Amino acid sequence: MGSLASERKVVGWAARDATGHLSPYTYTLRNTGPEDVVVKVLYCGICHTDIHQAKNHLGASKYPMVPGHEVVGEVVEVGPEVSKYGVGDVVGVGVIVGCCRECSPCKANVEQYCNKKIWSYNDVYTDGRPTQGGFASTMVVDQKFVVKIPAGLAPEQAAPLLCVGVTVYSPLKAFGLTAPGLRGGIVGLGGVGHMGVKVAKAMGHHVTVISSSSKKRAEAMDHLGADAYLVSTDAAAMAAAADSLDYIIDTVPVHHPLEPYLSLLRLDGKHVLLGVIGEPLSFVSPMVMLGRKAITGSFIGSIDETAEVLQFCVDKGLTSQIEVVKMGYVNEALERLERNDVRYRFVVDVAGSNVEEDAADAPSN
Ligand SMILES: NC(=O)C1=CN([C@@H]2O[C@H](COP(=O)(O)OP(=O)(O)OC[C@H]3O[C@@H](n4cnc5c(N)ncnc54)[C@H](OP(=O)(O)O)[C@@H]3O)[C@@H](O)[C@H]2O)C=CC1
Numbered sequence: 001m002g003s004l005a006s007e008r009k010v011v012g013w014a015a016r017d018a019t020g021h022l023s024p025y026t027y028t029l030r031n032t033g034p035e036d037v038v039v040k041v042l043y044c045g046i047c048h049t050d051i052h053q054a055k056n057h058l059g060a061s062k063y064p065m066v067p068g069h070e071v072v073g074e075v076v077e078v079g080p081e082v083s084k085y086g087v088g089d090v091v092g093v094g095v096i097v098g099c100c101r102e103c104s105p106c107k108a109n110v111e112q113y114c115n116k117k118i119w120s121y122n123d124v125y126t127d128g129r130p131t132q133g134g135f136a137s138t139m140v141v142d143q144k145f146v147v148k149i150p151a152g153l154a155p156e157q158a159a160p161l162l163c164v165g166v167t168v169y170s171p172l173k174a175f176g177l178t179a180p181g182l183r184g185g186i187v188g189l190g191g192v193g194h195m196g197v198k199v200a201k202a203m204g205h206h207v208t209v210i211s212s213s214s215k216k217r218a219e220a221m222d223h224l225g226a227d228a229y230l231v232s233t234d235a236a237a238m239a240a241a242a243d244s245l246d247y248i249i250d251t252v253p254v255h256h257p258l259e260p261y262l263s264l265l266r267l268d269g270k271h272v273l274l275g276v277i278g279e280p281l282s283f284v285s286p287m288v289m290l291g292r293k294a295i296t297g298s299f300i301g302s303i304d305e306t307a308e309v310l311q312f313c314v315d316k317g318l319t320s321q322i323e324v325v326k327m328g329y330v331n332e333a334l335e336r337l338e339r340n341d342v343r344y345r346f347v348v349d350v351a352g353s354n355v356e357e358d359a360a361d362a363p364s365n
């Protein structure tokens with residue numbers, strides 16, 4: 001066990017307003033509580049949610065905001081009651097860092113659905129301080145919300161899985177969609193979508209990618225292992241595929257019509273919405289009645305499922321397809337992600353970016 005330090009100043013890269021532009025920011029971490037783990041951040045993936053939050057797409061952003069919720073780091077200190085981790089362990093932190101532990105979702109170990117959950121950034125912790133995410137040198141996290149990175153998974157590879165991996169794995173399990181031979185569609189071949197293809201293929205599904213363009217066709221088929229590829233605006237190809245899918249995992253992060261996708265589902269097919277869209281989506285009721293189809297949603301996955309999907313990826317030999325960048329490139333990376341110009345996830349090499357040296361320029365709180 002390492003020694004317990006009191007409050008410490010750290011440097012993260014924060015958005016100050018809805019431009020979403022990140023710049024160095026010095027702030028104070030909470031004292032290490034008895035069940036807290038102090039994590040030196042090694043890598044942090046960039047999720048489209050970081051854009052939604054940094055740019056206030058949902059209207060609830062608070063600044064300064066240090067985004068980042070696909071965090072892999074090394075434990076550098078543990079509180080006296082930490083039993084699960086020790087100094088030197090390589091661990092992951094995702095979207096949630098707190099919950100009430102008493103409600104029915106918490107008791108059922110689906111704490112991501114707790115109404116009192118605490119987000120890893122853009123939230124307020126139990127001590128009244130703002131939570132700040134993984135684009136920073138260090139985080140302090142309750143051991144309950146930390147997962148061990150299994151042997152056989154490189155830390156930069158593991159980072160995206162802490163969000164995108166579990167986000168596709170959880171609904172497939174929750175909706176009974178794990179049996180081999182099922183036919184699935186993945187709408188939107190980005191960070192979440194590309195792991196959707198890989199996880200669904202590893203479960204033995206026939207996987208159709210449904211994309212906004214034909215640009216990713218060759219990669220989807222040749223490298224990700226998809227079985228079919230549809231361009232959503234190709235009406236003839238979409239019509240030919242009608243009534244063929246058991247489920248659709250929809251990862252599109254902007255408003256889009258649902259009906260072209262609903263028509264691809266067969267009897268009892270499920271359309272699982274994963275994209276964060278702050279405007280109403282619409283469809284006419286016969287689109288779901290005639291075929292007893294369901295439109296549903298899913299939010300990340302539990303801590304247990306996060307550990308499970310990491311091991312699933314090791315067991316199945318799955319890796320995420322990533323572009324590793326330094327922190328100084330984070331604003332370009334966010335812009336490229338927003339204009340759909342990454343295959344398929346940026347991961348920031350936080351430890352290799354010496355963010356503490358940015359402190360000289362960093363206004364503090
Ligand atoms: N429910 C949950 O728990 C989670 C939700 N999310 C949300 O899921 C969504 C996807 O996240 P992520 O995979 O990181 O995002 P990406 O930007 O990596 O991927 C989104 C994909 O959607 C397609 N797309 C269609 N229209 C647009 C558009 N106008 N702008 C950008 N992309 C478009 C693109 O695929 P193509 O080129 O094939 O059309 C793109 O690659 C986000 O809204 C994110 O907040 C993320 C993680 C967890």
Ligand SMILES: O=C/C=C/c1ccc(O)c(O)c1
Nearest residue numbers: 047049058095163276299300
């Ligand atoms: O990337 C993970 C978080 C997803 C998310 C889902 C729903 C929502 O309202 C959010 O603010 C984020």
Ligand SMILES: [Zn+2]
Nearest residue numbers: 047049163164
């Ligand atoms: Zn995410």
Ligand SMILES: [Zn+2]
Nearest residue numbers: 100103106114
């Ligand atoms: Zn709860």
